[in-house]
Amino acid sequence: MSEVFDVLIDQPFFTGMTDEQLRAVSETARLVTFEEGAVMFVEGGPARRSYLILDGDVALSLRTQEHGAKTIQTLHRGDFVGWSWMYPPYRWSFDANVRSEVSAVQFDGPLLKKLSLADPELGYELLRRFTEVIVTRMQALRIQLLDVYSTFR
Amino acid sequence: MKESLVIEREGVDALISALADRGYEVVGPTVRGQTIMYDTITSTDDLPVGLRDRQEAGTYRLEERGDGALFGYVVGPQSFRKFTTPPGTVFWKGIRTDDGFETVALEEPPRYAFFGARPCEVAALKVQDTVYGSVGDPVYAGRRNQSFTVAVNCTEPAPTCFCDSLDTGPGVSDGYDLALTEVLDGDTHYFLAEAGSDEGSDVLASLTSRDALDEELVSAHRMVVRAAENMGRFLETDGLKEVLLGNLENPYWDEIAKRCLSCTNCTLVCPTCFCSSIEDHLSLDGTETERARTWDSCFTLDFSYVNGGPVRPSPGPRYRQWLTHKLASWQDQFGEIGCVGCGRCITWCPVGIDITKEAAEIRERDVRRVVVGTPSVKEAAE
């Protein structure tokens, strides 16, 4: 566990949290690796985990009828992957595949929830950080939606 | 002290002939339909003799004055830019050759004598000299450099006039070859004439005239001063640029937009507007081409078209563009206000939008203003 703590304390995502809070979070987490081509999770699968990418690339994609698998976003070092564990139906809403070997911190969703209920202050700190990432990502996705590079004739 | 001479109506006729003899095409005010336009004139009979223009926001009517005044009106919908940058002027001609194409020389432009130019017109020509001079436009320069200007001082401003606010009238001080002031009092009818250039002096010397009496000079001068006191409208120019540029997001622009039709009349009648577009004409066999310049207006949707849509699709921002350019950004671009206070845009706006009133309204609703105890809109937002 102290191994995870040493990793988390260096991560910009957790800057500002107390050592005690970080220690509690580390108890729910462990270091994992995925080899290139591995499936992190699939759409519809049960969502219990969250990942903080330490190194490597992950591609999020959706299977479409007419166009096959469409990559909607790639995530890289420092990015968080997956929040579907936070709300019902607790199922992944897209596929996540490993593009290049990934090392990550894997968090146990239900354990994090239990921790947050017991220590609301910690829960708030986590939620605040998660929502900031979600908002930034949503804004970026909106621009992607705009299809700004296309021509108008 | 400029020499002032007195001429009679016959003298004015002689003046028009003298200019024509010198090779000028004399263009001046004349009645066309029910308005006073600028066109070729050959004698004082072509002038709107005994006519007055009743102008107000969105209104223009000609009526009989009951006298023989030659210049008893102010300005109509046209300005002399009709002649300096005529719409449709070909500015480049080319023919195909084995090495691509070649430039074909253009015809010499006509030499114009601008007859009956009001002080606001003279000021407008100077404003355009700065604009086109900064670019080096041969179309404008070719017509302007060989022009002759006969200015006419104003003694009866229209209710829409506000040249006094911009120091462009009602009397002209420079930028002319000859300046006339008409004095009509019962049976007395004469014209004070002043030369403003060497050529103006030459032309004046060729006319029958006499020296002006002191009381004639004083009386004419007084008429012009009285005209300044009787201006129909006023534009506060103090801090105008800062007020307008500090209020670009003022919701009032959208209020104006509710009335503005984007009809472009104001830009067409304005003597200083210079926006233009280009038309390409190709001969049927594809060997000869002409590029012609047309008048354009920032009020059209097309004007700001780029990459799939106009930058200013809404009417409020388009009105804002016109007003802030004319009264504010022009100052940064050319060192002076682009408006000369002629009032045409007020008269010819079909819904009577008044540039002086709208500028005052923005000033009145200045979002930057802090009333003691209450935050300004900007501060509140921060």
Next chain:
Amino acid sequence: MSTQLSVKADAHVMSPVPCRILSVEQELQDTYTLEVEPPGDEWSFLPGQYTMLYAFGIGEVPISISGDPEDSTKIVQTIRAVGAVTDALVGLRPGDYVGVRGPFGTAWDTQAAEGRDVLIVAGGVGLAPLRPVVFDVLNHRERYENVTLMYGARSPGDLLFASQIREWRGRFDLEVLITVDQADDSWRGPVGVVTSLVGRSSFDGDTAVAFVCGPEVMMRFTIQALERGGLTDDRLYVSMERNMKCGVGLCGHCQLGKFFLCKEGPVMTCAQMAGSCWIREV
């Protein structure tokens, strides 16, 4: 004062000069690069400038110069075919003639970037007016610290100058980050908006200089991301686009606030743009 006027006149200000087309290459479905013989030995340009290209009898449009400023043997222009004039221009063949006026406009201020990290951020066809600055910086590489090219396009098939980019990726003194808005599974590179690349490069936010070009909304958000990274508006350069018809400040169309973009742009600093230029529909 007399009216013996002499308003300045430049007889050639609106006269196109015929120049021979050397080659026409198709880059993307609607984007082509023309190489044109310059009108004289003295012709040169600065990165960021454009010319007014004239298709005889049809019309004239502003086109970015996308070549190497040190190569004076040809004018390289990348054109997107979006209307009658650009359709005509891309339909020309080697040996045909095109009318050229210019170069016009302001340049990317590479001198201001000397001794600093340089970030070149392009979106879509925005890479065309930025390619000359990449050439320029690489031609004098020792003058700059870390140099990063960030490029985003719609999809892998829309990456402009793809082979050039691959060449640049092979260099050790240039960081190249590419992303696309959408892709299918065959694309193994990053997918996401170009602003996401800013967080993936390390640069000294206190001193770095950025040159940004692309659709206006992309530039707005890229600037926000760069500002979060520490850049101030005097070190952020953008290339603004407005309707241009004359290139010399005569026709009035290109005005952005008080600026005639044809002369005082298209390259501007965010400091110049501050306040009024980003306002809705200015």
